[in-house]
Amino acid sequence: MRATESLLQRPGVRSVVEVIDAQYGGILSDSASVLVVCRQYSLVDGGVRSGGTTVDVRLIRSGQTWRVTALHPAQPGSAASRLSASATRVLASDRIILPPASMADVRSGQVHDTVLNAMLRLAQNYRIGVSVIRSGHPQNVFGTNRPSDHPRGRAFDTWQIDGHAVVDPATSGSLITGYMRAAAAAGSYNVGGPYRLPGATYFSDATHHDHVHAGFST
Structure with missing residues (x-):
């Protein structure tokens, strides 16, 4: 999960990433999608701020080895002004x-x-x-x-x-x-x-x- 941790890191900000879950978004014989569900804790202005995302990690298989080819972080959009x-x-x-x-x-x-x-x-x-x-x-x-x-x-x-x-x-x-x-x-x-x-x-x-x-x- 190092690729996901690298994606979440911000320069100059101390943070840790908790992987809540990692599940398949899909798997075939030579390619896969793994959805890495993360929570992140960052030290900002002397306090701890929590956040996180879900990353669609794409992999391809070569022989017995799986290699990460792309990372697609979640894009949930802005909060609505009114909810149901x-x-x-x-x-x-x-x-x-x-x-x-x-x-x-x-x-x-x-x-x-x-x-x-x-x-x-x-x-x-x-x-x-x-x-x-x-x-x-x-x-x-x-x-x-x-x-x-x-x-x-x-x-x-x-x-x-x-x-x-x-x-x-x-x-x-x-x-x-x-x-x-x-x-x-x-x-x-x-x-x-x-x-x-x-x-x-x-x-x-x-x-x-x-x-x-x-x-x-x-």
């Missing part, structure tokens, strides 16, 4: 844990209320660790020309459920599948994760073994 009631509730919730870029996404007003309302519904029964909402995600579904729901503010990824990482082999499969079903019940038309559940709503692949994706049509 759902956005305000999501930002205030202590059961929806948003990393810096995702928090900025919600503050920008560019996340659909269908997504926000689904988060709020899921938070009634789960404590949700969100990794990616809109910014910092590939524009297209990786390896295709098909637009992703994420940049359009119509999807979110969950890396942690009730304090348990989705990728952790020790995490209960029933916790993850229950959450996937709850995401569908909350309105997602496209739920991806490490388990392939029955029905057209669900999918599983190598990219989604480490998080749960929930996409929305509007």
